[in-house]
Each structure stands twice: as structure tokens, then as C-alpha cells.
Amino acid sequence: MSSNMDTYSDTLLRLRQSFQNGKTRPAQFRLAQLEALAKFLEENRTEMFQCLKKDLNKPSFEAEISELSMVKSEINLAINSLSSWMKDESVSRNMATYLDTAFIRSEPFGVVLIIAPWNYPVQLTLIPLIGAIAAGNCVIIKPSEVSQSTEKVLSELLPRYLDQDCFAAVCGGVEETSRLLENRFDYIFFTGNPTVGKIIMTAAAKHLTPVTLELGGKNPCYVHDECDIKNVARRISWTRFFNAGQTCIAPDYVLCSENIKEKLLKALQATIHEFYGEDPKQSPDLGRIVSDRHFQRVAAMLKCGKILVGGQTDQAEKYIAPTVLVDVAESDQVMQEEIFGPILPVLSVSGIDEAIHFINQREKPLAAYVFSSNSQIVYDFLERTSSGGFCANDGMMQTTIISLPFGGVGHSGMGMYHGKFSFDTFSHKRACVIRSDGREKLNDVRYPPYSDSHLNFILSMTEVKKKGSCVLL
Structure with missing residues (x-):
């Protein structure tokens, strides 16, 4: 057995003993750990900014709004809400249990594993941790080894703030x-791609361990003829090129009609120039690809279709310019894989019906976007x-509201988190009934010898009755 395995076993044993001893159960302990996490975030801000810059050349503006600020809000919400989240939830009862107490208790699963990705290495490690x-x-957290600098901070500094027995x-x-x-x-919480997600799920199945899988996908973006083209171009460009396109909820391709395609392409070209200047490589506001391996994968997609804007690369800096592709075939690599880079293919469709058919022929994505000033089109x-x-007339904004759940469906994942959804994800909902040990006469009707009169009485006390009438068309 390897030394790593020994270390993992020892760590798991230590944590499991702490859990079984009830150390993590009291609200005061949970609050203290959340406060310690907030302290870690505050005392290591500068170092985390530096690590994110080193790993991804992430601008401090992007690091603040998409990493540190989001984590801070989640911590504060959990601290503010923990007492109400932990309360037993009363439920309605039938007549047979009217004198009993029935409720749902949220109880922890035990020892949880969180496997985080590299693209938002602070946020996507710490937000699940807050819920847990x-x-x-x-x-146990497992930061991504790809974002090496951030991994080092999280693995070396964070444990100093938290209870190391837990x-x-x-x-x-x-x-x-x-x-x-x-x-x-x-419980296992994994954020990554569907290929690795299947491996995680297979490993979890050996122990019947429940999982949350936050995976990616090719997020569609349909631009309807009725829209403000300039606004559309600005909003799509920001969400596509944010973090150098290494965002699981970024629009992965655009569908629009030939009627507005030329206008949209010109607007995208103008917007890229507005955002990043004549030479985006010199812009302080554009990130870099995380590693040479990922650079080579994304750069290979530049061979697909025709480059309308961008296309420049510098492997030494892991730089890929914000790029718009046209004349892309559905069989091209750029349309078969999640791009995870600053490349945006634009494809033509005849209208919303063809766009929806195109989308529905593929795996369900993590996010879907539509741009239209016509509300009927949006709701259709x-x-x-x-x-x-889902987000209409913008991108990524659905993830900034922590009262909304974040999660995939089908190929893009299972389970959800953010805000109270994180607490619920890491809680077993235990069904509880507390009855009196007396009043036995009330139970006589359920005991043998059985009779029709007793059965009818029980059914009258327990069955849910349909309200109103139903007309079949």
C-alpha cells in the first residue's frame, strides 16, 4: 500500500472519529468554522490575487467579483441564516397521526470529499466547503493541481484556520x-467535465456514495432578429471572454439568422476592440490559458471554420486572442467539445424553431441564453x-443570485448548490415522527383480527382526497 494511501486512510480515520464523536454537530462549532473561513479569506486576499494572476493571469477585477466576493457573500449568508436552516421543518399530518409530532431534520452526511476544478479555483473550492x-x-478538499499556485495556498494555509480534526x-x-x-x-462533490464525472460516479457507486456532479457542456446562445445588436455584442463578448473563456457557463456558440448575422459580427468585432484594444495581448483585462496542454487543445480549434476576428496566439505566454469563428461545420472539433477558451463560433439558423431543434438535438447544457426584445420569443x-x-438578454447573471440554485441537468451534471441549496445538498433530510407511548386504544383498528370496517376507518383517516373535479379532454 502506498504512503499516500496510508495518509488518506489516516486522515479519513481522524475525520470520521471526529464526526462520530459529534464535534461538528453544534451550531456554535459550525459558526466558528465559517468565521475562520472568512478570516482566511480576508487575511490572504493579497496572496490569492497573486496566485490567480500567476495561474490564469486573472485581472484583479475578475478575481474580486467572481472569486473572493462570491465566497464572502456565501459565508455571510450561511452565518446569517444557519439557525433557521438548522431548524426542524414541520410537516402536515393526516388524521391518523394528528396527535403526533412530524418533522424533517437536516443532518450531516458525515465525511465529505470536495474535488474542485482549476478555472475558478477559489470559488469552486470554497463555496461547496461553506455548504458542507x-x-x-x-x-476533505482536493484543489486542482492544474492551478498550482492557488492549490498551494488552499492546501497549506487554509487548514491552519480550520479545525484539523474535522x-x-x-x-x-x-x-x-x-x-x-x-x-x-x-458524499462526493465534484466539479469538472463529464468524462471525469463518469469516473467519479463509478468510484462512488462501489460504496453507494451519493454525489453531486457539476459538469460542463456546450452552452447555446440564440440571438433573435428583434434585439439591440450593440448591447447583445457587449454582453456576449464579456461573458465569452471573461477569464479567457475558461468558464463552464460561458456561451459556447451563437445561433442567429442570416438577417442579422452580418450586423452581429461587426458589432462583436467592434466590441472586442473596445474591450481589449488594438492588441488584446497587451490588455491588462484579458486572462491566459491555464497550461500548455490546455493551450494546445484550444489553439487547435482555431483551425475550424474561418477566423473573422482574432486568432493570434503566443504559446510562451499561453495567450489566445479573443476570436470569432464563422463557416464552422457541426462536425468540427470546436462544435464537438466544450471550448473552454476565448473562441466564439457563430452559426446561421433560419429562426427560433431551427435554433431550438439544433439545441435539443444535443446534450442538455449547463446554461442556455437567448437575446430578444420580444418577450414572447424569450418565453418560447x-x-x-x-x-x-437560463438567462435572457445577458450571460452568467443567473449565478450571481445566490437564492437561485446552480447545477446541471443530464449530461451537464446532477445536484445543485449556492446559498441554502448548498446546505441542503450536504444534508440528509431525515423523516421523523414522535408518537406517544400511550393512547393504545387508538391503534386497535390496525391490529388483527382485521375487518372491513377497520380498513374503511383507516383509509378514511389516512388517504388524501382529491379536491375539485378533473375534466379529461
Whole structure:
């Protein structure tokens, strides 16, 4: 057995003993750990900005709004709401249980594993951790080894702030993660791509471990003829090129009619120049691809179709210019894989019906976008498509409201989190009934010898009756 395996086993044993001893159960303990997490965030802000810059050349503006600020809001919401989240939830009862107490209790699963990705390495590690802490679990976090600098901060500094009998961080790549997954966890939360998601789910199945899988997908963006082209171009460009396009909810391709395609392409070209200047490589507001391997994968997609805007690369800097592609074939690599880079293909459709058919022929995406000043078109698109999240006339904004759940559907994932949804994800909803040990006479009707009169009485006390009438058409 490897030393890593020994370390994992020892760590798991320590955490499991702490959980079984009830250390994480009290609200005061959970609040203290959340406060400690907030302290970590505040005291290491500068270092995290530097790490994000080093890993992804992430502008401080983007790092603040998409990493640190989001985590801070989640911590504050959890602290503010924990007492209400932890309360037992009363439920309605039937006549047979009218004198009983019935409620749902949220209880922690136990020892949770959180495997985080590299593209938003702070946010996508810490927001699930907040939910797991709030729900009363012990946690092992596995930051991505691809974002090396941020991984080091999270694995080395964060454990100093949290109770090390209940929380741990582990490092490593594919081999180490595979060994880690051989252990039994009580819940696994994974953010990544569908290919690895299947591996995670297979490993979890060996122990019947429940999972949340936050995966990606090719997020469609339909631009209707009735729209403000300039606004559309600005909003699509910002969401596509934010974090150098390495965003799981970024629009992955645009569908529009030939009627407005030329106007949209010109507006996209003008917007890219407005945002990033004559030479985007010199812009302080454009990130870089995270690694040489990812650079080569994304750069290969530039061979698809025709480059209308951008296309410049610099492997030494892992730089790819904001790029718009046209004349792309559906069979091209750029339309078969999630791009995860600053490339935007624009395809033609005859109208909304063809756009929806195009979208529905593919796997369900993590997000779907529609741009139109016609509300009927917006709601038609919403009604006839399916995706993890949806936003009309903008991109990514659905993830900024933490009272909304974040999660995929089908190929783009399962489960949800953010805000109270994070607490619920990491909580087992335990059905509880407390009855009196007396009043036995009331139970006589359920005991043998059975009779029709007793059966009819029980059914009258327990069955839910239909209200009103139903007309079949």
C-alpha cells in the first residue's frame, strides 16, 4: 500500500472519529468554522490575487467579483441564516397521526470529499466547503493541481484556520485522486467535465456514495432578429471572454439568422476592440490559458471554420486572442467539445424553431441564453429548451443570485448548490415522527383480527382526497 494511501486512510480515520464523536454537530462549532473561513479569506486576499494572476493571469477585477466576493457573500449568508436552516421543518399530518409530532431534520452526511476544478479555483473550492461546514460535515478538499499556485495556498494555509480534526486538504493529480477515491466517503462533490464525472460516479457507486456532479457542456446562445445588436455584442463578448473563456457557463456558440448575422459580427468585432484594444495581448483585462496542454487543445480549434476576428496566439505566454469563428461545420472539433477558451463560433439558423431543434438535438447544457426584445420569443425559448440554468438578454447573471440554485441537468451534471441549496445538498433530510407511548386504544383498528370496517376507518383517516373535479379532454 502506498504512503499516500496510508495518509488518506489516516486522515479519513481522524475525520470520521471526529464526526462520530459529534464535534461538528453544534451550531456554535459550525459558526466558528465559517468565521475562520472568512478570516482566511480576508487575511490572504493579497496572496490569492497573486496566485490567480500567476495561474490564469486573472485581472484583479475578475478575481474580486467572481472569486473572493462570491465566497464572502456565501459565508455571510450561511452565518446569517444557519439557525433557521438548522431548524426542524414541520410537516402536515393526516388524521391518523394528528396527535403526533412530524418533522424533517437536516443532518450531516458525515465525511465529505470536495474535488474542485482549476478555472475558478477559489470559488469552486470554497463555496461547496461553506455548504458542507454549515450542514455539519467533516470535509476533505482536493484543489486542482492544474492551478498550482492557488492549490498551494488552499492546501497549506487554509487548514491552519480550520479545525484539523474535522477538515483536511490533499494535493495531487490523477493518480492521487484515483487512490483517494478508493476510500469510502459519505458524499462526493465534484466539479469538472463529464468524462471525469463518469469516473467519479463509478468510484462512488462501489460504496453507494451519493454525489453531486457539476459538469460542463456546450452552452447555446440564440440571438433573435428583434434585439439591440450593440448591447447583445457587449454582453456576449464579456461573458465569452471573461477569464479567457475558461468558464463552464460561458456561451459556447451563437445561433442567429442570416438577417442579422452580418450586423452581429461587426458589432462583436467592434466590441472586442473596445474591450481589449488594438492588441488584446497587451490588455491588462484579458486572462491566459491555464497550461500548455490546455493551450494546445484550444489553439487547435482555431483551425475550424474561418477566423473573422482574432486568432493570434503566443504559446510562451499561453495567450489566445479573443476570436470569432464563422463557416464552422457541426462536425468540427470546436462544435464537438466544450471550448473552454476565448473562441466564439457563430452559426446561421433560419429562426427560433431551427435554433431550438439544433439545441435539443444535443446534450442538455449547463446554461442556455437567448437575446430578444420580444418577450414572447424569450418565453418560447425557455419553454422549449432544457438546461441547468437560463438567462435572457445577458450571460452568467443567473449565478450571481445566490437564492437561485446552480447545477446541471443530464449530461451537464446532477445536484445543485449556492446559498441554502448548498446546505441542503450536504444534508440528509431525515423523516421523523414522535408518537406517544400511550393512547393504545387508538391503534386497535390496525391490529388483527382485521375487518372491513377497520380498513374503511383507516383509509378514511389516512388517504388524501382529491379536491375539485378533473375534466379529461
